[in-house]
Amino acid sequence: MKPSPLRIHRPKTIEEILELLSVHGTSGKIIAGGQSLVPVLNMRLAAPRNLIDITSAAGLDELEVVGDEIRVGALVSHRRLERDPATTSANPILADALRHVAHPAIRNRGTTVGSIAHADPNGEMPMILALTGGWVEVRSVRGARSLTTESLNVGPLETCLEPDELITSAVFPALRPGQRAGFDELARRSGDYGLAGVGMILSTDDNGVDRAGAEATITGLKAGFVSVTDIPDIIELDEFVAGTPLSQVSTILDDVISAIKGFIDPGGDIHASADYRRHLTGVIAGRLLKRLSRQRDGGGSPAGGSEMRQEGAR
Amino acid sequence: MNQMTSNETMAEPTSTIRLSVNGRDHVLEVPDRKLLSDVLRQDLSLTGTHVGCEHGVCGACTVQLDGDPIRSCLIFAASAQDHEVTTVEGIGDDPENPSDVQQAFIDSHGLQCGFCTPGFITTIDAFVDENPDPTEEEAREAISGNLCRCTGYQNIVKAVHRTAELRAACGKQHSETDEEASEANR
Ligand SMILES: Cc1cc2nc3c(=O)[nH]c(=O)nc-3n(C[C@H](O)[C@H](O)[C@H](O)COP(=O)(O)OP(=O)(O)OC[C@H]3O[C@@H](n4cnc5c(N)ncnc54)[C@H](O)[C@@H]3O)c2cc1C
Ligand code: FES
Ligand code: FES
Numbered sequence: 149m150k151p152s153p154l155r156i157h158r159p160k161t162i163e164e165i166l167e168l169l170s171v172h173g174t175s176g177k178i179i180a181g182g183q184s185l186v187p188v189l190n191m192r193l194a195a196p197r198n199l200i201d202i203t204s205a206a207g208l209d210e211l212e213v214v215g216d217e218i219r220v221g222a223l224v225s226h227r228r229l230e231r232d233p234a235t236t237s238a239n240p241i242l243a244d245a246l247r248h249v250a251h252p253a254i255r256n257r258g259t260t261v262g263s264i265a266h267a268d269p270n271g272e273m274p275m276i277l278a279l280t281g282g283w284v285e286v287r288s289v290r291g292a293r294s295l296t297t298e299s300l301n302v303g304p305l306e307t308c309l310e311p312d313e314l315i316t317s318a319v320f321p322a323l324r325p326g327q328r329a330g331f332d333e334l335a336r337r338s339g340d341y342g343l344a345g346v347g348m349i350l351s352t353d354d355n356g357v358d359r360a361g362a363e364a365t366i367t368g369l370k371a372g373f374v375s376v377t378d379i380p381d382i383i384e385l386d387e388f389v390a391g392t393p394l395s396q397v398s399t400i401l402d403d404v405i406s407a408i409k410g411f412i413d414p415g416g417d418i419h420a421s422a423d424y425r426r427h428l429t430g431v432i433a434g435r436l437l438k439r440l441s442r443q444r445d446g447g448g449s450p451a452g453g454s455e456m457r458q459e460g461a462r
Numbered sequence: 463m464n465q466m467t468s469n470e471t472m473a474e475p476t477s478t479i480r481l482s483v484n485g486r487d488h489v490l491e492v493p494d495r496k497l498l499s500d501v502l503r504q505d506l507s508l509t510g511t512h513v514g515c516e517h518g519v520c521g522a523c524t525v526q527l528d529g530d531p532i533r534s535c536l537i538f539a540a541s542a543q544d545h546e547v548t549t550v551e552g553i554g555d556d557p558e559n560p561s562d563v564q565q566a567f568i569d570s571h572g573l574q575c576g577f578c579t580p581g582f583i584t585t586i587d588a589f590v591d592e593n594p595d596p597t598e599e600e601a602r603e604a605i606s607g608n609l610c611r612c613t614g615y616q617n618i619v620k621a622v623h624r625t626a627e628l629r630a631a632c633g634k635q636h637s638e639t640d641e642e643a644s645e646a647n648r
Contacts, residue, residue, distance in 0.1 A: 149516040155475040156494040156540045179541070186497075186536040187517035199494075201541050227530075251607025253524055253531040253585065338606035 151189035156199045162207050162287065165200060165314055170289045172198040173311030179203075180222060183250070183258035184266045208316060213238045216322040222315055226255035226263070226273075238322035239280060241329035241347060245272040248331065251339040261318050269304045270341040270375045272331070278380035279347045279372035280329075282320040288312045301379040325355040326367070328440045332432050333374055336419060343420045344428040345374030346408075350440045352394060366392045369404065369437070376414035376429050383411045397441035404437060405430040479540050483508065484552030492539055499523045501539035502549060510550040510580045514609070521608030524581040525549050531585045550580035553587050562632060563587045566624035574612035581608050582618055590625045594633075598623075 156179075157172070159165045169178070176198030179185050188194050202208060203223060210221040213234040220229060229235060230246035249255055249263070249272050263273045264284060277284075278297035286293050289312065300307050309315070323329055333345025348371045354364035369385040388403040414425035475494045480487060483506060490505050499516075502508045502525070514520035516535045523535040526548040534547075554561030560568065563583050573579045582605060589596070589604040596604065601622040602615075610618060 150497070150500075151495040153474045153493070154495050156477070156538055158540070158543075179538075182536050182538070182541070183518060183533075186538075189495075190497075190516050190535070199538075201538070203541060204544060250518075251521075252604070253521065253533055253607050254518055254536075256530040257527070257532045257537065338603070 149190045151186070152192060152195040154189075154195075154197055154199055156201050158201045159205050161205055162314070162316065165202055165205055166287060166289045166312070168198075168200050169312040169314060172200065173313075176200055178265075178314065180262035180265075181225065181258040183254050184262065184268070202314070210317065211235070213322065216324075218242065218320040218322060220260055220318045220320065222259060222261040222317060224260060226250075226258050226260055227252065229260050230255065239320060239329065240323075241276060241280065241331055241349070242320060244329075245276045245331040245345075245347060248272055248333050248335070248342060248345065254339070261315050264300075264318055265307065265309065265315055267301055267305055267307050267379075268341075269378055269380070272333070272342075272345065272347075272374055274301065275345075275372040275374055275380040276331070276347055277318055277320060278382050279349060279370065280320045282318060284315045285317050285319065286313050287316050288314065297380055304378050323349070324351070326352045326364070328352070328443055330436055330440050330443075332436045332439075334428055334432060342374045344376050344414070344425045344432060346429060346432045346436055347372045347374075348433070348436050348440060350389075350437070354394075364394045366390060366394060366397070366400075366441075371408060371433060373412055373429060376412040376425050378413065381411070383408060394441050397438060401434050401437060405434050408433050477540055479543050481506075481539060481542060481547065482545070483547045484549060485546075490539075494538065494540055496539050497535055498525070498537045498539045498542045498547070499534040502534060502547075508549050508551050510555075512577055512580055514577070519609070520578070521581040521585065522578050524584045524608065526552075526584055526588055529588060529591075531588050548584070550583050553583055561587070562628040563590070563621070563625045566621040566628055567618075570617045570620040570624050572613065572617045572621035578608060578610040578612075582610070582621075586622050586625055590622070590629055594626055594630060596622060596626060 157168050159168055177196040179199045179201050208221045209223040210219055211224045211232055212219045218235050218238050226246050226249050230243045236243045260273050263271050264277055267274055283294050283296045302308050327349055329349045331347040333342035335342045351368035352364040353367050366389045369389045370382055372380055372382045385404055389400050392400050409426050409430045412429055414422045416422040476491055477494055478491050480489050492501055499511055499513050502511045511525055511534055512522040514522040518533045518536045523533055524531050525534045527545045554564045563586050567573055585608055601619050
């Protein structure tokens with residue numbers, strides 16, 4: 149279990165990275181945290197001759213909330229993003245999902261942008277980027293471009309990035325007034341990839357203006373999935389929910405769950421059959437929607453405790 | 463010989479790297495593809511870092527990088543330059559004078575074969591700094607990325623709490639001595 153011979157380059161600037169990529173892009177790979185790539189190299193599922201280690205390059209570690217955008221540089225670790233108070237107040241779904249990404253020791257080193265570049269359908273963050281309507285900013289010696297997740301993700305573990313391109317940052321939009329968002333999943337062991345996971349953004353007409361005690365009404369709902377779709381596909385569920393008062397959420401649950409179960413396309417493997425994953429996704433979605441309807445503003449599970457995790461505990 | 467074969471037999475790329483481990487600087491010539499875990503064990507003879515799975519799952523190889531636990535099997539030694547690496551030896555290397563986490567494992571019977579222990583020690587050492595008074599759930603979550611095939615984990619959870627106790631007591635002692643010192647200075 150050792151990588152095959154390779155050369156590691158350690159560029160110090162973005163320009164140096166782009167130069168190296170223009171020369172070695174086809175025979176090499178970018179390495180960021182290495183938490184997806186090194187296992188692949190150790191198992192010799194890939195044998196690039198050159199690795200471009202971007203971790204000591206300046207200018208890639210920005211983490212900022214600018215207006216209604218959360219800007220996450222290529223070197224920001226999962227852990228740093230998870231703990232960033234400004235990010236959590238702008239959109240709590242990021243930290244809510246990040247708590248389910250591997251273990252703390254992996255999150256200390258793995259980057260959120262690396263996870264998006266890796267495009268694993270079992271990964272949480274590619275889906276969260278799609279669900280929030282985010283995009284990535286990409287550079288090469290040929291120029292710069294922005295890519296939405298629909299254009300970035302072409303298949304499982306496959307993006308439309310050219311071999312000479314670097315993602316410099318991922319941008320996640322903040323929640324808008326009246327929106328609530330959350331994530332939940334079930335994994336066989338703590339830190340494993342989820343058997344099934346669901347993220348949701350619920351929109352209401354409660355936009356912070358004093359409503360003289362009137363109850364908020366749901367105006368929209370969208371959901372994204374982990375491990376049960378090939379790429380981060382998002383389903384819009386407005387038609388099933390719009391106009392329902394928040395307290396009446398139980399009246400729409402069945403419709404939402406059956407729309408979701410019809411939309412996803414899980415595969416079966418040694419860990420769980422396709423039918424079981426489909427069933428689980430419905431259960432998680434129902435609980436998440438109830439949780440969001442009860443929550444005051446924003447969303448995100450309090451202290452990281454999730455109903456599924458407790459109920460599904462070993 | 464065709465191009466392919468001559469490429470395949472090309473000399474192994476190596477580099478001179480500077481590694482800071484347990485407060486000491488080392489200059490080493492190593493193959494670029496060599497993992498930090500192997501350099502620690504083979505080049506620096508720091509065999510306390512154990513290697514189980516080499517894909518990030520078991521946690522036996524956990525070391526601290528600038529104080530944060532990471533997997534030494536998932537980082538090239540060359541990439542660990544410019545960082546401070548702390549192995550289990552850096553936390554405590556004297557059987558007569560164990561560190562608080564090591565003492566906690568002894569007090570709580572937190573190990574049997576000991577293969578997993580160095581990864582738990584480095585993980586718990588960093589965790590208790592961050593969370594000096596963890597709940598049972600937090601303690602379990604903190605060690606959930608480390609596998610142990612012997613103990614059944616109960617005593618390792620106890621060792622997390624015991625570490626917190628020992629560190630709190632020691633912190634109190636420290637601040638008392640500080641106070642005495644500052645009084646003496648007055
Ligand atoms: C035991 C274990 C459990 C895990 N569990 C989960 C989990 O539950 N959920 C989950 O989502 N992930 C999980 N992961 C993966 C982890 O999240 C990785 O950190 C992440 O997927 C990749 O980030 P990285 O920085 O380590 O990227 P790397 O491994 O360095 O790179 C991954 C890929 O992305 C490319 N890349 C990296 N950065 C860029 C960039 N800036 N521009 C262009 N391409 C780039 C690389 O070339 C490579 O192909 C797990 C990993 C391990 C070892
Ligand atoms: S050897 Fe590194 S995690 Fe198992
Ligand atoms: S004590 Fe033997 S594996 Fe943990």
